[in-house]
Amino acid sequence: MAQLTLEKLNKRYGESAEVIKAIDLQVDSGEFVVIVGPSGCGKSTLLRMIAGLEDISGGGMYIDGAYVNDDTPSERGIGMVFQSYALYPHMSVYENMAFGLRLAKLPAAEIARRVEEAARILQLDPLLQRRPKDLSGGQRQRVAIGRAIAREPKLFLFDEPLSNLDAALRVQMRMEIAALHRRLRSTIIYVTHDQVEAMTLAQRIVVLNRGHVEQVGTPLELYDHPANEFVAQFIGSPKMNLMPATLVRAGSTESIVRLRNGKAQSVPIATPASAEGGPVKLGIRPEHIEWSEVADAPHLADVLFVEHMGNETYHYLDNGPAGEPWVVRNPHRSLVSPGDTVGYVLPPEHCHLFDASGKAFARPRVETGDVREAGVGAPPIAFVEPRRTNAIH
C-alpha cells in the first residue's frame, strides 16, 4: 500500500482560472482519507489530478517517494471507482474486472484468481456472467469496486461513489466500504460532498473550499476544534449556530464577549489583547444549547417552529429579523410548541469563538481525550433534561 504526498499542487485553466491553489497533503500508507467540500470546490479536480486524468499545472506529486506528475494512471498504480460506475456495457461482469489485467498481459490463471477473489469479497459470484444492464445500482457499484480491487492498486480513489444510490443503499454501501478498508488495509482517497459519509468513513478528513485546504484532521477533531467558520458550519448537521458578538475583554485563559442582546458570555478561550473591542462570532452546536427556567435564564427567545424526528427534536429559535434561526437539538421528545418563549443558557465549555476574518481562536483540549478512544463506559457529554418553561401549562 502506498504513501501519497502532494507538494504545492496547483491547477489552472488558462491564465486566470486557478482551480486548485497550492495544496500540501500527506496521506500515510493504509490510511482512509476523505476529501470533502461544497460543489465546485475542486475536490473532483484534485482527485482526477491524483489519478492522472488531469494535468498538473504546478507542484509535485509523489507516490512512495517517486515523482509521478508525468505518469499515466496505470503507471501510477491507482484504481478508481467513478460516480457513474463507468462499466463497459458490452462486457460481462467477469470481463469488466479482467479487462485491465488482460491489458497488463497477466497470465490467465492469475487473472482468474484475482477476479474470483474480488468477486468473493464483494459477493458478486453469482453475477459474474451478467451484463451491466442486468444489474441493480448497488450491484453495478460493487462491480466497479471489484474492477479496482482486481488490479491490486497502490492507491484506491473513489469519486463520490454513493451519490447515485438511494438513501438505504447508501447506508449499506458505506458499511461495505468501511469493511473493505478494514479487510484490505489499502490507502483510500475518497471524495464526497456529503459530510455524513466523511464523518463515518474517514480516518482523516480534508476540507476543501474554493481550491484550498481549510483544515485536515480526524473527524472528531474537525467537529470539536474547527479551524475556521467554514469548517465549523460544514461539519455537523444541523449547522453550528453562529452569533455576532463583541469581544469585551480579552484574556489568556478566559474571554468575555457581549452578544447582540446585550448579555455577556464568558468563554474559556484565550484571545490576544489586540482583538479586544473588535467583532467576533460566538459559535455553539445545536446539541449543546441548554434549556433554563425563563425566570432566571440569561437568554430568552421565541420558538419559531419545532421539528419532531421521533428520536430527537429540533427547535428553531427566533434570532431577530436579520439572522437565521438558531437551532437547538434535544435527543428526545419535546413539549415545546411554536410561539412559546424559552430560556436557554450557553455552556461556556461548548462555545467556539471566531475572529473577524472567520478564523477560530483555539479552544482548550478536553483532558479525557477522544470519546471514541475512551471506550465504552466513558462519561458522555451530558444532555440536560429540558426544564419546563413557564410558558407550558
Added chain:
Amino acid sequence: MKLTRKQRAFANQLWIYLAAFVVGVICVFPFYNAVLTSLRTGQELFLANYLPTTFHWENYVNALGENGVGRSLLNSFVVATVTVGMCLTVSITAAFALARVRFQGRKYVLFTILCVSMFPQVAVLSGMFELVRFMGLYDSLGALILSYTTFSLPFTVWVLTTFMRALPVELEEAAIVDGAGLWVIITRVFAPIMGPSLVTTGLLAFIGAWNEFMFALTFIISNENRTVPVAIGMLQGTSQYELPWGHIMAASVVVTVPIIALVLIFQKRIVSGLTAGAVKG
C-alpha cells in the same frame, strides 16, 4: 353511424393493414416481376401473367456463366467489401478525433467534410479520372475502391462522429485507468459499443458501392474487371435490336440477392443503429 370502441379499433387496424399491403405491393412488385421474367424466354416474355407459368432455369445458368455476370459478381463483391473495410477504419478513427479530441479548427473540419459530400459526382469525374490515371489504377479494381471510399467517407464520418459524441467520457477514463492506449480504447471499448451504428454505416456504404454505375463505367474497360451494374448493362442479345430481357432479369435477380440477404441478416441491428443515438441508453 356511430361505431363502438372495439369496432373503431378494428377499423383502424384494417386501414393500417390495407395501407401496409398497398405499400408492400408497390415496393415488391418490380422485383417480383423481374423474377417472373427471368423464368421465361422468347415470346412468353411479353405476356402479362402475374404468376409463374414456365420455369426456364437456363436464364440463370447463362447469367452466371461466361457470358454472364459470374466474374463481375466477384469483382463487385471485392470492391464493395474492401471499400467498406477501408471506410470504417478511416471513419472510426476520424470520428474519435472529431468527437473526443479537442483541437483547433475542429468545427471547421466537420463543416468541410459535410460540404465536400454535397459535390455532384459527375462534376468530379474528370478530376478523378486524371487522379486514377496518375496513380496507375486505370482499369483495375483499385480505381473503384479509391473512388467509392472517397464518396462514402463523409457520410460515415458524420454518422460515427455523432454516435461517438454520445458515449460517456467516464467510459474512456475507466479504460485509461485500466491501462488502455488509444488504439485499444477505439477497438476494444468504443467499437463494440457502437456495433449497431457500424453495421448501419457499413451496410449503406456496401450498397452504395455495389450499385454504383458511373465510375464503374468510366474507370474499367476490360471484361474481367467489370463490376455488376455495368456488366448487366452490357448484356447483348442475338442481334443489336434485341434486348435479352430474360437474361438481364436473371442477372439482376442474382445480383440483388446478396444485398437482400445482408439486409435480412442485419435488419435488427440497422434499426437499432439508426435510433440508438436518439435515446440515451
